[in-house]
Amino acid sequence: MIDANILVIDDNKSVLSALEILLQFEFKSVNTISNPNQIPSYPDFTALDIILLDMNFSAGVNTGNEGLYWLREIKKKAPHISVIMMTAYGAVELAVEALKEGASDFILKPWSNERLITTVKTAFNLRKAQNEVKHLRKKESSLKQVINHNKEYIIGNSKTLNSVLTLVRKVAKTSVNVLITGENGTGKELIAREVHNLSLRENEVFIPVDMGSISESLFESELFGHVKGSFTDAKGDRIGKFEAANGGTLFLDEIGNLSLQTQAKLLSAIQNKEIVKVGSNKTIPVDIRLICATNCNLEKMVADGLFREDLLYRINTISIEVPPLRERDGDILVLSDFFLKKFTSKYGKPQLKINQKAEEKLNSYGWPGNIRELLHAIERAVILSEGNILSPDDFILNTNTTISLQKGPNTLGEMEQLMIANALNKNNGNYSAAAEQLGISRQTLYNKIKKENK
Structure with missing residues (x-):
């Protein structure tokens, strides 16, 4: 019945x-x-x-x-x-x-x-x-809200930042592919999210992918998905990032670190607007807004034969350069105040303040690690503070931003940092080339850098 x-x-x-x-x-x-x-x-x-x-x-x-x-x-x-x-x-x-x-x-x-x-x-x-x-649509809508929910904000009111945000607002309502460039720690993913949030796809998913953390052998499976039995560990069907982002925005970070072989596979998917899962012959159409980011000089990499020119044209309809923190006049103290409130609340120290001398020290520092370095400096100072005032001595900053060869590294860790920095500088920031020079895998190199940046 x-x-x-x-x-x-x-x-x-x-x-x-x-x-x-x-x-x-x-x-x-x-x-x-x-x-x-x-x-x-x-x-x-x-x-x-x-x-x-x-x-x-x-x-x-x-x-x-x-x-x-x-x-x-x-x-x-x-x-x-x-x-x-x-x-x-x-x-x-x-x-x-x-x-x-x-x-x-x-x-x-x-x-x-x-x-x-x-x-x-x-x-x-x-x-x-x-x-x-209807129930599934409501559930999907709720899931998208959870996925897209991000508690990080773009903080600052400098002219350089406002120029970037003006460009973001102009680009967001279009469907063109966007390339975001800038140094590590400048907030490229936040800019990508802002493009998505202001776009016609704002109610759809934003899927970020850290390309540097994906090994070459798993590239196709991660991005395009696979079917059960397509390789040894494929115990079930899997949806790739392209398919997961269908209808929304796909953000590919660290795109400059892809090998030429993986670049070709990525170009094919972007060009044809369709993917093929590993182990399948069936094409799946995908409708995505593509945003990429890198700290590499892709034009120089093209000239050196390390990056495909046709792929650069595909991902670079509009380019957005995110300025380093040292070029954002006034934003250092604005961000410092924001992070101070965040961490004093987190660690139960609401009375904690930064004195004027400490502010001068923060404002005059070059911040080679940009916003990420500032965030860590504020958090470390809050955790280690013993009084209610943070003085200059509470902020341990790396005033010598590179380890001098003449002075020599003091520890094995510093020596490793120096070798990695030199290899990246010599290879224009390309992880694959730097890893080959160092005799390690690109994945190992990426993990070491990520560990150092934490």
Whole structure:
């Protein structure tokens, strides 16, 4: 028996009795009304699943106008209910009109019991499916809100930052691909999120991908997905980042660190607007807004044969250069105050303040690690503070931003940092080339740098 509530509305009591007897063996609840004027006062339309509604209630009238009127009234009260119209006069035009007004189906009198039950079951299953779709859409919408929720903000009011944000606002409403460049720690992902939040896709997902953390062997699986059994560890189907971002924005960070082989695969997906999962021959169309970011000089890498020129053209319709913190006049202290409030709240030290001398020290420092370095400096000072005032001595800054070869590194860690810095400088910031020079994998190099930046 189907767990459904049915209401039959017909002025013929014989019809009501027959339908009640027929339907009670198939559905949980069957109720009847013989007078349509009782419809407005029916106690709970929201509890109903299906209504069988006669189209003619007055003797000698067969236009169907009465039924259409009551159909509209029912839909006003409960638009979700499936209404099946019944009539002894089977004009096609009448059936079409009823369907246009929102009826789910049409039954002619006299009816076939088997066909009537099938019609009612079909209408119920359709309504159930529609409700499930609505539920999934609500769930998807909630999930997107959770995914897109980001507590980080773009803080500052310098001219250089405002120029960037002006460009962001102009670009956001278009669908062009965007390349964001700038030093490490300048907030390139925040700019990417701002482009997404101001775009026509703001209610869709924003999927960030750290390209530097993906090994070459897993590149296709991560970005395009795979099918079960396509390789040893493929124990089930997997959706890649492109498919997950369908309809929304895909942010590819550290794009300058891709090998030429992976660049070719990425170019094909962007160019054709479709992907093929690993182990499959089926193409899947994807509709994404692509935003990429890098701290590398991609033009020089193209000249050196390290980056595909055609890929650069694809990802670089509009370029946004994020300024380093040292070029954002006034923003150092604005950000310091923001981070101070954040960490004094986090660590339970609400009375903590930065004195003027300390502010001068922060403002005069070059911040080679940009916003990320400032954030860590403030957090470290808050954690280690013993009083209510932070003085210059509370901020341990690396005033010698590079380790001098003449002075020599003091520890094995410093020596490793020096070798990595020199390799990256020599190879224009390209991780793959630097890793090859150092004799380690690109993944190992990336992990070492990421560990140092934490």
